[in-house]
Amino acid sequence: MLECHEWLEGEGGHDHVLELTYELRTRSRLRAVTEGGLDVGLFLPRGRVLAQGERLQCTDGSVLMISAAPEQLSRVQCSDALLLARAAYHMGNRHVALEVRAGELRYLCDHVLDSMLRGFGLEVEQITAPFNPESGAYHNHSHSVATPAAPFLRLAGHDRG
Structure with a gap:
């Protein structure tokens, strides 16, 4: 069984594709089957949703790409x-x-x-x-807890007096 424990940053190639629903992409521990029929186990840090196109490093040196089902x-x-x-x-x-x-x-x-x-x-x-929903303001892996406030959005014709 392939095992994946970490994300790969940036773009690049892949050896395997794993198609998952959104609900399955929210799990940090998962056993599944790749499009090529290989068993794979995900053992990832909690708190991050797998996104379309993300790549994971497998323990055998191969790369697994996530596909949104x-x-x-x-x-x-x-x-x-x-x-x-x-x-x-x-x-x-x-x-x-x-x-x-x-x-x-x-x-x-x-x-x-x-x-x-x-x-x-x-x-x-x-x-x-x-389905590729927004990750949310507090669910981006590259930000610390202390994130700057988002700029105020003004809708045309609806100013706050």
């Missing part, structure tokens, strides 16, 4: 930036893993969340696609 997602698309920001705010209040794209939000299918967003006037559609 297609999953059932809900998607909302909207050209109204304020409405989309409002939706993202409410999803964040619920600590929902959220993939943010230009004019679009994606999250794992949830009929309660779908209903909430429809209540805001958004159309929700179901898709099957890889």
